[in-house]
Amino acid sequence: MQTLEPQIVMLPASTLRPYRGNARTHSKRQIRQIADSIQRFGFTNPVLISDDGEIIAGHGRVRAATELGMERVPTLKLSHLTPAERRAYVLADNKLALNAGWDIEILAIELQALVDVEFDVTLTGFSLAEVDLTLDRARDASPTAPDGPEDRQFEPPANPRTGRGDLWTLGRHHLLCGDAGQPQTSPSYWTAVWPT
Numbered sequence: 437m438q439t440l441e442p443q444i445v446m447l448p449a450s451t452l453r454p455y456r457g458n459a460r461t462h463s464k465r466q467i468r469q470i471a472d473s474i475q476r477f478g479f480t481n482p483v484l485i486s487d488d489g490e491i492i493a494g495h496g497r498v499r500a501a502t503e504l505g506m507e508r509v510p511t512l513k514l515s516h517l518t519p520a521e522r523r524a525y526v527l528a529d530n531k532l533a534l535n536a537g538w539d540i541e542i543l544a545i546e547l548q549a550l551v552d553v554e555f556d557v558t559l560t561g562f563s564l565a566e567v568d569l570t571l572d573r574a575r576d577a578s579p580t581a582p583d584g585p586e587d588r589q590f591e592p593p594a595n596p597r598t599g600r601g602d603l604w605t606l607g608r609h610h611l612l613c614g615d616a617g618q619p620q621t622s623p624s625y626w627t628a629v630w631p632t
Contacts (some may be wrong), residue, residue: 444482446508450500452483453490457523460530462496470500476559482510484529492522493529506550544574 451521455557462470478503491498491614501509517525550557557567608614 442512442514444510444512446487447485447511448507449498449509450483450507451489452498452509452511453488454491454495454498455522455526458491458495460495460526460528462499465473467496467499467503469505470496471556471563473559474500474504474506476556479506479510484514484525485511486517486522487513487515490522492517509572525572540570540574540577547571562632 440495460535474497480496481494483498484492485494486492494509498509514522514525547557547560547562547570550560551567551571558564562570600613604613
């Protein structure tokens with residue numbers, strides 16, 4: 437039995453047909469992200485198609501290529517798949533990637549390295565807010581991270597005196613003092629105010 441190795445073939449994007457049962461959606465913003473990635477890194481992941489040109493995987497890449505004015509895209513025919521297998525693979529190609537997780541420490545190191553060389557980290561698909569959040573989470577989880585003011589232990593005063601309406605700051609939390617002598621106007625002496 438002879439085994440043929442798959443060949444990547446450049447085909448006109450206009451000849452490729454989207455699979456009607458593709459349940460994956462792509463926002464205009466995400467198509468723009470894919471287009472930006474193609475411009476920066478090249479078209480590095482071929483579109484997977486059936487023998488008759490139906491897209492199995494790569495709907496977003498084809499739309500992004502069209503937006504960029506690319507006439508031809510790299511394709512790879514999955515001739516060995518039955519119609520049922522193609523249908524299943526359309527789902528598997530998208531869902532299996534979503535099932536993966538992130539090692540936050542390694543992710544933070546990689547993102548920080550890109551930030552340090554002033555690389556446009558949004559080309560990775562992460563928004564700037566996600567990058568900041570990831571770096572903050574990694575910093576907070578690090579046993580060597582320096583303590584900030586919010587990490588200091590609260591030391592109450594020796595003779596605490598407080599009055600109605602006083603605001604106490606305890607780390608990242610604020611406590612608003614009520615009036616314990618007036619239960620009808622304040623159900624509790626302390627009322628937590630979240631978040632800071």
